[in-house]
Amino acid sequence: MSLDDLYMEIILDHYRNPRNRSGELEGHDVHVHHSNPLCGDELDLRVRLRDGQIDGLAYDGDGCSISMASASVMSEVVIGRKVADAEDLAEAFRLMMHGEGVGRQEDLGDGVVFEGVAKFPVRVKCALLGWMALKDALNTHSEGGQAHSVTHE
Amino acid sequence: MFDVATVRKDFPVLEREVHGRPLVYLDSAATSQTPQQVIDACTRIHAEHNSNVHRGVHALAEEATEAYEAARAAIARFVGVDASGVVFTKNTSEAFNLVAHSYARRRLGPGDILLATQMEHHSNIVPWQLVAPEAGFELRYVPVTAEGYLDREAFDAIVATGRVKLLAVTAMSNVLGTLNPVAELAGAVRAANEDAIVVVDGAQSVPHVGTDLAALNADLLCFSGHKMLGPSGIGVLAGHWDLLESMPPFLGGGEMILDVTLEGSRFKQAPYKFEAGTPPYVEAIGLGEAVAYLERLGMTNVRAHEVELLERALPALRGVEGVSVHGPSDPAQRGAAVSFSVEGLHPHDLGTVMDREGVAVRAGHHCAKPLMRALGASATTRASFYVYNTLDEVDALVDAIEATQRFFRP
Numbered sequence A: 001m002s003l004d005d006l007y008m009e010i011i012l013d014h015y016r017n018p019r020n021r022s023g024e025l026e027g028h029d030v031h032v033h034h035s036n037p038l039c040g041d042e043l044d045l046r047v048r049l050r051d052g053q054i055d056g057l058a059y060d061g062d063g064c065s066i067s068m069a070s071a072s073v074m075s076e077v078v079i080g081r082k083v084a085d086a087e088d089l090a091e092a093f094r095l096m097m098h099g100e101g102v103g104r105q106e107d108l109g110d111g112v113v114f115e116g117v118a119k120f121p122v123r124v125k126c127a128l129l130g131w132m133a134l135k136d137a138l139n140t141h142s143e144g145g146q147a148h149s150v151t152h153e
Numbered sequence B: 001m002f003d004v005a006t007v008r009k010d011f012p013v014l015e016r017e018v019h020g021r022p023l024v025y026l027d028s029a030a031t032s033q034t035p036q037q038v039i040d041a042c043t044r045i046h047a048e049h050n051s052n053v054h055r056g057v058h059a060l061a062e063e064a065t066e067a068y069e070a071a072r073a074a075i076a077r078f079v080g081v082d083a084s085g086v087v088f089t090k091n092t093s094e095a096f097n098l099v100a101h102s103y104a105r106r107r108l109g110p111g112d113i114l115l116a117t118q119m120e121h122h123s124n125i126v127p128w129q130l131v132a133p134e135a136g137f138e139l140r141y142v143p144v145t146a147e148g149y150l151d152r153e154a155f156d157a158i159v160a161t162g163r164v165k166l167l168a169v170t171a172m173s174n175v176l177g178t179l180n181p182v183a184e185l186a187g188a189v190r191a192a193n194e195d196a197i198v199v200v201d202g203a204q205s206v207p208h209v210g211t212d213l214a215a216l217n218a219d220l221l222c223f224s225g226h227k228m229l230g231p232s233g234i235g236v237l238a239g240h241w242d243l244l245e246s247m248p249p250f251l252g253g254g255e256m257i258l259d260v261t262l263e264g265s266r267f268k269q270a271p272y273k274f275e276a277g278t279p280p281y282v283e284a285i286g287l288g289e290a291v292a293y294l295e296r297l298g299m300t301n302v303r304a305h306e307v308e309l310l311e312r313a314l315p316a317l318r319g320v321e322g323v324s325v326h327g328p329s330d331p332a333q334r335g336a337a338v339s340f341s342v343e344g345l346h347p348h349d350l351g352t353v354m355d356r357e358g359v360a361v362r363a364g365h366h367c368a369k370p371l372m373r374a375l376g377a378s379a380t381t382r383a384s385f386y387v388y389n390t391l392d393e394v395d396a397l398v399d400a401i402e403a404t405q406r407f408f409r410p
């Protein structure tokens, strides 16, 4: 287990050059705020949905490189996907972070590099933050909600 | 002055490596390391004298009881109280809970103010919050200035109401390092309300600066063994016997009673009425040994050593581009817990990469979320020093920060 497992070049790249990072998203349908009080990570996620598909997504936040890079990767791989498909990917990512193998390797794209983070138990929740927010946003929307705030234990 | 190299030999853990690097332990404000003398004292009880204390008439019970009470006396002397004024608890937090339940909940009520500060550890906030609604007192906090001092004007204004009935203040901030002028604050509170009592959080100060309850002008003092070379699982509430005796028990059970009938019970006097059940006697004895160790070094020397480390660390940290140090800049005004922020680097990333360099620091909110909010930071990185740290380790800290910056630089 080395530092390079945790901070793969791809992770550092997403950290330095975040994709879809913005505090605004035109015409968004749902906005969720997730925080991890233990480490102080904060994430805002906005999603626009059209015809059962993720049409636009933007996140912004304050957190460690792992949480911010993971959100960046998540944004890249889920935009354009059907809601059910994105939910399934989120579950595949969660299983991977819990050491239960890498399903949907192709679709997870840069997301697979976070497998190394699973070796650093205290950082797993950082990698999951963006994906949990995504699941919550989709769930909130399906229940007719527009905003939701979650504080993780 | 003591010789740090000699001191280091007493701490077995300092010989170990972390990720193939020599351990640079800079997290003593969270938990300090344990000298062989303390380890031996605990082992000796288990190996030679193990028995319940204050129960039984056999030789081992007497030996264990004697060692337990000798530890109480040594710890009492260390902070300037009588042995009868030392209550053993599990830690600082339990000591505060005891005071909240047995004092604040009963003796403060509507119209009274319990005054704490914005720089308190959660353990000097949450216990008061738990009892305030039922007791009906008002919980107020002294704000902290940008330089990391208590805002004296705001303090004076609250005290001027004459309604402050309990001042709960830390002698040293675990985040900012600030050494608060406790005696002065206590004097002001007492002048405005002669019924007021002063409860001091000594978790950070007792391990690092010589402490005397009377000199602090305080009534009660809470501290933890695990931050002062002692074992975990032992803490202290120290105070005047009269005050302790005026307070009802907190936890009930064996050991703390004189008589029990099915209708009710009569309790022992302080401090025993607060020590329900078999106490952590091994840990108490270990803490007694830790106090003896610190006394051999001399608390004036301990403080002088830490000031020397601070005089190296503060300018060196400030000299690193992007690093800002929280809390007072004058080493005379602060203890050896140094929190800092590094521009563009999250404390957890910093902590993780520094750990790989063998440097153990704390990253997070340090159980002081209200203070973090005031600092406008969700987390900081903290390096804290103790008797076994060296100037070379200060340099290792600075090198590790710079290495982390290089690692993350685009």
Ligand SMILES: Cc1ncc(COP(=O)(O)O)c(C=O)c1O
Pocket: B029, B030, B091, B092, B093, B094, B121, B123, B124, B170, B172, B173, B174, B201, B203, B204, B224, B235, B367
């Ligand atoms: C200033 C201060 N107060 C209270 C505590 C709580 O101590 P404990 O966790 O031993 O109860 C700590 C340590 O974490 C502290 O630094």
